[in-house]
Amino acid sequence: MKNSPIADLSYRHYDGPLNGGATRWWSIAKLSIQLAMKKKGFWVWAVLSGYWYYILLAVFWFVESFIPSPVPGKHPLLSAIIWKDQFSNAFNISQLLLFVIALLIGTGTIANDNRANALLVYLSKPCTKLDYIIGKWMGVFIPITIVSLIPTLFFFAYGGLSFQEYGFISDWWLLPKLVLICCLPGALHASLCIGISSLFNQGRIAGAVYSGLFFLPWFFTKAMQVVYVVLSNNDNPKGKASLKFVGNLYYASMDGIQIGVSKAILNTGGSALFPGGGSPRGTQFVPIPPPNGTAITVIFIAICVIFSGIAWLRVRAVEVV
Amino acid sequence: MKLIDIKNLTVRYRTFTALRDFSCEIEEGCTGLLGPNGAGKTTFLKTLLGFVTPTEGGGTVLGLNIATDGRMIRQSIGLMPEQECHIPGLTAVGYVAYAGELAGMPADQAIRRAHEVLEYCGLGEARYRNVETFSTGMKQRTKLAQAMIHGPKLLLLDEPTNGLDPTGREDMLSPIRDISHGKGVNVVVSSHLLPDIERVCDRVVVVMGGQLRTQGSIKDLKHLSGRPYDVDLREPNEQFIANLTQQGATVEALKYTSLRVITNREPSESVKLILETAKNCGARVRGLTPAERSLEAAFMEVINS
Numbered sequence: 001m002k003n004s005p006i007a008d009l010s011y012r013h014y015d016g017p018l019n020g021g022a023t024r025w026w027s028i029a030k031l032s033i034q035l036a037m038k039k040k041g042f043w044v045w046a047v048l049s050g051y052w053y054y055i056l057l058a059v060f061w062f063v064e065s066f067i068p069s070p071v072p073g074k075h076p077l078l079s080a081i082i083w084k085d086q087f088s089n090a091f092n093i094s095q096l097l098l099f100v101i102a103l104l105i106g107t108g109t110i111a112n113d114n115r116a117n118a119l120l121v122y123l124s125k126p127c128t129k130l131d132y133i134i135g136k137w138m139g140v141f142i143p144i145t146i147v148s149l150i151p152t153l154f155f156f157a158y159g160g161l162s163f164q165e166y167g168f169i170s171d172w173w174l175l176p177k178l179v180l181i182c183c184l185p186g187a188l189h190a191s192l193c194i195g196i197s198s199l200f201n202q203g204r205i206a207g208a209v210y211s212g213l214f215f216l217p218w219f220f221t222k223a224m225q226v227v228y229v230v231l232s233n234n235d236n237p238k239g240k241a242s243l244k245f246v247g248n249l250y251y252a253s254m255d256g257i258q259i260g261v262s263k264a265i266l267n268t269g270g271s272a273l274f275p276g277g278g279s280p281r282g283t284q285f286v287p288i289p290p291p292n293g294t295a296i297t298v299i300f301i302a303i304c305v306i307f308s309g310i311a312w313l314r315v316r317a318v319e320v321v
Numbered sequence: 322m323k324l325i326d327i328k329n330l331t332v333r334y335r336t337f338t339a340l341r342d343f344s345c346e347i348e349e350g351c352t353g354l355l356g357p358n359g360a361g362k363t364t365f366l367k368t369l370l371g372f373v374t375p376t377e378g379g380g381t382v383l384g385l386n387i388a389t390d391g392r393m394i395r396q397s398i399g400l401m402p403e404q405e406c407h408i409p410g411l412t413a414v415g416y417v418a419y420a421g422e423l424a425g426m427p428a429d430q431a432i433r434r435a436h437e438v439l440e441y442c443g444l445g446e447a448r449y450r451n452v453e454t455f456s457t458g459m460k461q462r463t464k465l466a467q468a469m470i471h472g473p474k475l476l477l478l479d480e481p482t483n484g485l486d487p488t489g490r491e492d493m494l495s496p497i498r499d500i501s502h503g504k505g506v507n508v509v510v511s512s513h514l515l516p517d518i519e520r521v522c523d524r525v526v527v528v529m530g531g532q533l534r535t536q537g538s539i540k541d542l543k544h545l546s547g548r549p550y551d552v553d554l555r556e557p558n559e560q561f562i563a564n565l566t567q568q569g570a571t572v573e574a575l576k577y578t579s580l581r582v583i584t585n586r587e588p589s590e591s592v593k594l595i596l597e598t599a600k601n602c603g604a605r606v607r608g609l610t611p612a613e614r615s616l617e618a619a620f621m622e623v624i625n626s
Contacts, residue, residue, distance in 0.1 A: 009440050011496075011504050014472025016434075018425040021392065027422040035410050117406040121467065124370060124400035125423035126392045 024127035025135040032139020036105035049097035050151025052090040078166045085271040095255035098185045106140040106193030108203025115201045137190045145186035181262040195307025198314035217253035224249040232286035247288045264293035327380035339364035341531045351501035353518035354511040356528035399468030403479040407452040414448040417466045424471035438466040458489035476508045515616045534623045542619045549583040549612035555605035564598045
């Protein structure tokens with residue numbers, strides 16, 4: 001009796017409740033999110049990703065609080081601000097940091113399971129390949145979308161409360177549009193991550209491939225941005241004629257596609273980060289006009305579908321014995 | 322009751338036929354799945370789980386059609402794979418509870434049950450450690466725990482004692498034996514280790530070349546035809562052998578002073594004949610048991626036939 005355990009340690013059959021099949025993907029997504037949140041790097045990059053909003057908040061609060069208007073009435077500096085362009089700019093700037101988060105939490109999502117044979121655990125349970133893919137997709141999509149959404153909504157709330165007289169909410173669809181564009185990085189990175197990750201057995205290799213896929217076109221499109229500005233500031237008629245083509249090439253990268261779709265959604269080409277922006281040598285900021293909305297949206301969706309499809313083809317019930 | 326009923330199952334991978342006209346019936350209890358590498362055990366288990374669509378034939382597991390009810394079958398089955406298959410970054414209790422959630426258990430029930438099954442599998446003290454830090458034996462028992470978390474009616478255990486030392490084997494086989502006898506859980510154990518199969522299983526299914534070679538109880542498989550008896554004498558006695566031979570018995574010398582005696586009489590008559598002959602010849606009998614062969618010998622005979 002002295003050595004008896006306190007609890008009954010013999011085997012007992014489980015006869016408790018069981019959830020339906022519709023919740024399986026959520027269990028998978030939930031674990032992916034929990035594992036992502038355990039990483040310190042995730043929090044660091046998540047906080048950093050909204051840095052442009054913090055700068056804007058600080059600048060606008062400083063202008064509003066400490067710089068008196070030279071003329072009676074509205075402050076001319078704030079009146080000159082195109083507010084939706086501030087969201088567009090912040091969205092563009094956050095792309096690189098959101099990519100780092102995707103690299104951190106997404107590229108190993110299936111590759112690590114491949115390495116650890118964890119697919120056997122998933123697929124031998126009553127969850128389908130679709131549950132697994134959706135769960136993994138959501139496990140990347142939800143954190144990135146939340147990281148993108150929080151500073152955006154905070155800035156929207158601050159602007160809506162402080163600068164309504166400066167036309168902050170001139171478009172009543174601005175909030176739904178902002179929510180929609182905040183979903184873009186999550187959707188694209190989730191699709192790319194699960195597609196690339198499913199091709200490898202190691203998260204690091206998947207991450208390296210994903211980085212290559214991101215940065216090679218990224219350098220190219222940034223170069224196209226420079227070319228566009230130079231051509232715009234030049235009087236050469238041939239250069240002017242090729243502006244549209246160069247402008248479209250600017251959107252030919254992972255972040256370019258997202259920027260393109262976001263511009264199409266917000267219906268803006270963008271503007272200087274602050275009014276009067278330009279270089280001291282006289283080169284004026286020239287916003288690249290938004291691409292064809294339908295075309296860029298179709299390309300965006302096609303990329304998401306193709307990479308999700310790769311994951312669908314690659315994930316299969318592996319050897320059992 | 323038939324647990325698994327497979328009829329004329331053929332599974333092809335393009336041009337390669339992994340299972341050919343395979344039929345078998347597995348009853349409740351603990352059954353061993355035996356066969357050399359490439360025999361078709363893998364494909365058989367994959368087909369039971371609904372991973373592979375049969376080319377021809379079909380069957381049922383727990384009354385569910387293997388071709389159409391894969392998800393429902395997996396709800397009632399627990400698989401312990403041969404390979405390491407932990408989920409990186411999880412503790413044992415987190416991993417097993419997660420397996421329970423994948424099987425549909427609510428999170429609070431899954432975590433409670435995970436503690437129970439880990440305790441049952443002898444991992445109570447280590448359950449908060451990361452699975453990646455476990456020894457091979459502990460990983461094997463964690464896999465067993467994740468397979469039984471949702472209370473399956475059938476457990477498929479693939480090489481459960483692979484890579485374990487004798488103590489680890491005992492720690493693994495004890496719960497398997499326990500759960501499959503009197504706990505209402507049926508077990509199919511795929512293993513190359515015949516002593517392990519003999520220790521925990523009541524029946525075996527022998528597969529080779531994608532076809533069923535034999536199936537039945539281990540007792541029947543080990544049974545020798547002709548009702549032989551093994552007689553262990555205190556010292557050799559030639560007259561005893563000669564007298565038995567004179568009375569129509571076949572006597573075969575085994576190791577040391579043991580003999581295998583085969584008569585064509587009823588068991589009680591055979592025993593009477595052996596003991597009376599020994600008495601008449603002055604042979605001192607140390608032991609008299611119905612003869613049976615080892616499972617290994619039976620397996621080799623089936624494989625080589």
